[in-house]
Amino acid sequence: MTDTASSHPTSTGSDAVERDEDPAQPNSGTPSGPRFGPGSQFHRFSSDPRWALAMVRATVLEAAHPQIGAALIDNSTFVAHPWRRLRNTFLSLQRMMGADDHARQREAARLNRLHARLNGTDARNHPYDAMDPEVRAWVIATLFESTVTMCRLSGQPLEPTTIEELYAEFQAFLAAMGDQAGHLPPTLQEFWRYYDHMVEEELQNTEALRIILYKLFDHLPAPPVLEGLPTVWAAGRALAGPVIGAITVASLPEPFRRRAGLPEIPGGQALTHSAYLAIGLARFLPDGWIQPEAVAGLLTLSSDSDDPRARTIAAVRDGMKRAGALLRLITPLPAQPDPAEATAPRRSAEEFFHAVLDQTGDGYLDWPDLAAMARELSSRLDLDEPEETKLYHAYADWWKELQAALDTDGDGRISEEEYAAAVPSLAGPALIRVAEVLFDVTDADGNGSIDADEYRALFRTGFRRDTVGAGETYSRSAFVKDFLSFMSGRQRSSAYDSLLTEA
Known part of the structure; x- marks a missing residue:
């Protein structure tokens, strides 16, 4: 295992900062920007459309941890209800990293109650516990490292001071959860050594990881907003699912891909760089066009909501259905019943x-x-x-x-x-x-x-x-x-x- 920050793929050689610090004062000497709310690095990156890919990557790295993977398999709704899980995760992060201290305290208390209920044993009788400090630290570590990697894969590696600020914010996140800051290494150099150790020796090719990479992307259910357009969704998923899977695999650390036996996809690295770069261009759209809160809310918008956007989407959906009906009239293919038009009073x-x-x-x-x-x-x-x-x-x-x-x-x-x-x-x-x-x-x-x-x-x-x-x-x-x-x-x-x- 490598033991220097400069050898880590996300620490860019001379970007690693040598510091002589008191371990009891994590990140002392780092720039003193706000840890939460507007002006923080997290606030900047969470509004970046590339962060969607970074969150998927972080979720895969979390699922590769044996305890987290077991907890996901036994307790999570990410297979049956992925959009709901995505929205809830995003809203939780927004509350934790927002400017409202009271909202952060309430959300931290809620998450701690939730995690306290997630414990048990996996199929091999190995225990897992969502309150394990090392497990919680790894979740935060994957979010931080995937954000740094997001920028590197986009051809825009972060400045050393920015990485320091971002790391301090994620340490503050963990502290807000009630965990000692020491559960994450106090300095960046120590973090990269910790991260390399986890990737090369602790992570595994878990069942949860395989489900995310090889089942979820290929069988992702339609979000509520598209529930009445199964054909449109199936066609889009058939194209996008394998691409997202290939991008995610190619973005994972090479030592873990090798240990887990994940395939080396021809052109995967070029595809990954291109995807991050292309999605990153959305940052230059006018303010208000791409808002994570709006996108997350739209994906889980119920068709009969009184939200004005629901009426607009319903009108578009009706137009597409009429177009589909016209197409069926002029083609020899038999008409297929629309699940959204089923009138059965009850399910079996x-x-x-x-x-x-x-x-x-x-x-x-x-x-x-x-x-x-x-x-x-x-x-x-x-x-x-x-x-x-x-x-x-x-x-x-x-x-x-x-x-x-x-x-x-x-x-x-x-x-x-x-x-x-x-x-x-x-x-x-x-x-x-x-x-x-x-x-x-x-x-x-x-x-x-x-x-x-x-x-x-x-x-x-x-x-x-x-x-x-x-x-x-x-x-x-x-x-x-x-x-x-x-x-x-x-x-x-x-x-x-x-x-x-x-x-």
């Missing part, structure tokens, strides 16, 4: 199982699936303690009820066949309790009903119910009834579909 038990209950996409229903629902609901409603814990406990009780009733072979999880055989008629006390707790935490003002703003916070759609004479409110009894009907598979619901089904 099997379809409901995969579309709603199997949040992690592993083909089974178990606690991580219901925990993912609780996590998404808590995030949407921006819950603090104790409301968040109440919601998790309600889902945990429902899991116990489901397991007792449906786990016929005693393997600790529920298969599609076990579910289909019994659950369509199952809506017991625990599920009712989930509905009641969800109503209580959604009813932010505690007035016993859900108004339009509270409804929108939960579902991200307009208030679509027939509220004549009700003052545009949603009563407890109506909410519980609708929730039970949806979660027992008896009734479709556009609102709950947008909440728990969309990718």
